[in-house]
Amino acid sequence: MKDTKISDSVIYIGADDKTLDLFESQYVIPNGVSYNSYLILDEKVTVMDTVDARATDEWLQNLDTALDGKKVDYLVVSHMEPDHAANVATLIEKFPELQVIGNAKTFNMIAQFFDLDLSSRSIIVKEGDTISLGTHTLQFFMAPMVHWPEVMVTYEQSEKILFSADGFGKFGALDTEEDWAEEARRYYLNIVGKYGMQVQALLKKASALDIQMICPLHGPILKENLGYYIEKYNTWSSYEPEEDGVLIAYASIHGNTRKAAELLKKDLEEKGAKNVVLTDLSRDDMSKALADAFRFTKLVVACATYDGGLFPCMEDFLHHLKAKNYQKRTVALIENGSWAPMAAKQMKAFFETLKNISICENVITVKSTVKPETEVALASLADTLLA
Numbered sequence: 001m002k003d004t005k006i007s008d009s010v011i012y013i014g015a016d017d018k019t020l021d022l023f024e025s026q027y028v029i030p031n032g033v034s035y036n037s038y039l040i041l042d043e044k045v046t047v048m049d050t051v052d053a054r055a056t057d058e059w060l061q062n063l064d065t066a067l068d069g070k071k072v073d074y075l076v077v078s079h080m081e082p083d084h085a086a087n088v089a090t091l092i093e094k095f096p097e098l099q100v101i102g103n104a105k106t107f108n109m110i111a112q113f114f115d116l117d118l119s120s121r122s123i124i125v126k127e128g129d130t131i132s133l134g135t136h137t138l139q140f141f142m143a144p145m146v147h148w149p150e151v152m153v154t155y156e157q158s159e160k161i162l163f164s165a166d167g168f169g170k171f172g173a174l175d176t177e178e179d180w181a182e183e184a185r186r187y188y189l190n191i192v193g194k195y196g197m198q199v200q201a202l203l204k205k206a207s208a209l210d211i212q213m214i215c216p217l218h219g220p221i222l223k224e225n226l227g228y229y230i231e232k233y234n235t236w237s238s239y240e241p242e243e244d245g246v247l248i249a250y251a252s253i254h255g256n257t258r259k260a261a262e263l264l265k266k267d268l269e270e271k272g273a274k275n276v277v278l279t280d281l282s283r284d285d286m287s288k289a290l291a292d293a294f295r296f297t298k299l300v301v302a303c304a305t306y307d308g309g310l311f312p313c314m315e316d317f318l319h320h321l322k323a324k325n326y327q328k329r330t331v332a333l334i335e336n337g338s339w340a341p342m343a344a345k346q347m348k349a350f351f352e353t354l355k356n357i358s359i360c361e362n363v364i365t366v367k368s369t370v371k372p373e374t375e376v377a378l379a380s381l382a383d384t385l386l387a
């Protein structure tokens, strides 16, 4: 059920998008995505961010309905990425007296995206600045590199609402019934994951505020049990695993490496392991594989040797892990090769470049097909992983 009710004076005016093929041209979104935008009705009527160009018509309709003939005085731009800022010019042109609130970096970026003269219409805010709208007061906190340089969040003091920009966002349209953490984890780790330190800095600022509601730019408005969401962000941004478990990620050309991976999963489960997830890096969603790698304490990478190197989908996976600062985990290696297996050596060298990775000593080499001795080695690896 879509629950977009915030309060009598803070109105949701965003829109769902269920036809976009890939978010940021990269991430599958089976349940769509929402572009959230909010209107604050007060003496100074304020719009908190706009929406993607794909949602312009619905957003303008929502805006007009909520305004009921009033004019917009302020537009707060918390993030200039086009899925939120595509309609900055639309709103500025619709309300010629409107003033734009942003920080110095926001205005540099507006000039890159739009040919607009905002010299007499800009309000530049800094860390901690406040602007009164009447009964509501907006306070601004800079969140550089969460995940663009100009990002800032806004705390509305009277209703204690944090407008959190992309923070606490999630894939999925607002009428989607699904677990928050699953899709918020995939969103966070893939899009913001590199910037854990900056997110930690923002969480520290947020901890000093009395927050009763979080209004992100994607996904549901968070109204209850806020500690749960904040704790998830704390775990993700400090690169700690969420739960004991094993992701087995395999890259297999003809299926023999896959067979080894499947046998290991079976073995682990027979020995009592609860969270064992298998992912086929050739076919399954890469962003989900990355999120599961961060979710669990342990990762097994199983790869066929390919032209003296790694089968390309494994290279791709490792690239994503490094890009998002993968660390603090246990990793085990399985390789396959028909004449000169090289994958384990190369994967080991890769993981040695990451921080706080403990690599299991028992490396398994499959020579073309799984043999009885491979099964023994897999059983022993399962014991090591469960020890």
Ligand SMILES: Cc1cc2nc3c(=O)[nH]c(=O)nc-3n(C[C@H](O)[C@H](O)[C@H](O)COP(=O)(O)O)c2cc1C
Residues within 6 Å of the ligand: 251, 252, 253, 254, 255, 256, 257, 258, 304, 305, 306, 307, 308, 309, 336, 337, 338, 339, 340, 341, 342, 367, 368, 369
């Ligand atoms: C294009 C190509 C290149 C390969 N390069 C190597 C190699 O450099 N060294 C090696 O030992 N095996 C190489 N192989 C063989 C595979 O690694 C081997 O057959 C392995 O068992 C495949 O495992 P799979 O059944 O999981 O795909 C290559 C296979 C292909 C198709």
